Amino acid sequence: MKQENKLQGIRLIATGRALPARVVTNDELSRTVDTSDEWIRTRTGIRQRYICGSESCQSLAVKAAQNAVSKAGIKTDEIGMIVVATTTSDYAFPSMACMVQKELDMENDVMCFDINAACSGFLYGLNICRSLLMSQNKTEKKYALLIGSEQMSRLTDFTDRATCVLFGDGAGAAVLELGGGLFFHRAWSKGDAEILFCQGSGFSDAHIRMEGNKVFKFAVNVIKDGIDTILSDAGLTIDDIDYVVCHQANERIIEHVRKKYGCADNKFYVNIGEYANTSAASIPIALDEMAQNNLLKKGMKIICVGFGAGLTWSSALFEL
Numbered sequence: 001m002k003q004e005n006k007l008q009g010i011r012l013i014a015t016g017r018a019l020p021a022r023v024v025t026n027d028e029l030s031r032t033v034d035t036s037d038e039w040i041r042t043r044t045g046i047r048q049r050y051i052c053g054s055e056s057c058q059s060l061a062v063k064a065a066q067n068a069v070s071k072a073g074i075k076t077d078e079i080g081m082i083v084v085a086t087t088t089s090d091y092a093f094p095s096m097a098c099m100v101q102k103e104l105d106m107e108n109d110v111m112c113f114d115i116n117a118a119c120s121g122f123l124y125g126l127n128i129c130r131s132l133l134m135s136q137n138k139t140e141k142k143y144a145l146l147i148g149s150e151q152m153s154r155l156t157d158f159t160d161r162a163t164c165v166l167f168g169d170g171a172g173a174a175v176l177e178l179g180g181g182l183f184f185h186r187a188w189s190k191g192d193a194e195i196l197f198c199q200g201s202g203f204s205d206a207h208i209r210m211e212g213n214k215v216f217k218f219a220v221n222v223i224k225d226g227i228d229t230i231l232s233d234a235g236l237t238i239d240d241i242d243y244v245v246c247h248q249a250n251e252r253i254i255e256h257v258r259k260k261y262g263c264a265d266n267k268f269y270v271n272i273g274e275y276a277n278t279s280a281a282s283i284p285i286a287l288d289e290m291a292q293n294n295l296l297k298k299g300m301k302i303i304c305v306g307f308g309a310g311l312t313w314s315s316a317l318f319e320l
């Protein structure tokens with residue numbers, strides 16, 4: 001088997017997720033903005049989303065992390081780094097990773113920082129954690145805690161029907177360790193603040209702005225390209241893969257790509273109906289849901305593909 005760019009493997013020991021208590025249905029949104037359940041479901045697959053009330057991006061991150069650490073059955077002093085992928089942190093600084101460290105009551109000798117690669121953040125983080133675990137050589141701290149947490153409702157203009165129906169809040173987390181299985185990873189970026197962006201705090205319009213159909217075209221192209229590239233690196237075909245987990249931005253995007261490969265319905269995991277687009281949290285939430293539903297078995301090969309503002313995109317192939 002030709003395997004270009006084979007990397008030291010990384011193992012997902014356990015995952016966790018956290019969602020706000022409040023569910024907002026399409027019908028509820030259609031009472032405040034000119035839209036309908038029918039339009040949202042048929043154009044996106046979204047039925048509902050979770051929106052923060054008393055929760056925050058940080059409290060969701062902490063809960064997802066606690067959930068993953070408890071399922072991993074490890075002690076927090078075995079964790080050498082916390083990396084949070086987010087664009088909606090409670091603070092500009094300190095980083096959310098530092099606040100998760102505080103809430104988990106962890107020791108000082110932990111590297112903590114956030115990354116912003118928008119919806120690709122969790123997959124960028126996967127390779128960052130892997131690289132850091134390889135370089136730090138601390139056998140007593142062999143685990144990394146990688147979190148994707150987003151409070152997209154903070155950046156949402158609830159008068160803009162073109163965006164407000166698309167996003168939701170949530171967090172997913174994973175405990176990671178270096179391992180012997182296959183691992184391939186790619187990441188790309190194409191500087192663009194025209195078709196998908198949100199100005200930072202201090203600007204008059206700190207809301208998500210998107211030219212949906214241009215982002216749709218970008219998404220279908222880069223998901224296909226991300227999958228093809230990683231399969232070529234691994235010397236595998238789509239038939240060798242058990243599941244493809246794409247960033248959940250639109251069911252039609254995923255379906256479009258799935259049809260190009262002629263795969264069975266269930267090979268491309270879809271859960272956008274319940275959560276909407278939770279940006280950097282969507283892939284770890286999906287992985288956690290799949291684990292909970294006993295879909296993930298040792299030895300399976302998974303491809304994940306993320307894409308979003310930046311424009312960034314990334315694909316990873318790993319063995320469970």
Ligand code: UT7
Pocket residue numbers: 034035036039040043044119161162163165166211212213214215216219249250253277279307308309
């Ligand atoms: O995570 C970041 C990555 N984001 C994405 O990947 C999102 C990619 N884009 C998409 O998912 C889709 O482009 C959308 C779901 C955002 C929009 O679907 P579309 O089929 O591309 O619709 P459109 O933007 O071309 O709009 C079609 C029509 C327009 O009306 P006219 O001009 O045809 O009269 C819109 O004004 O739908 C209208 N529209 C709506 N109608 C009811 C736009 N939003 C809504 C809405 N309810 N919420």
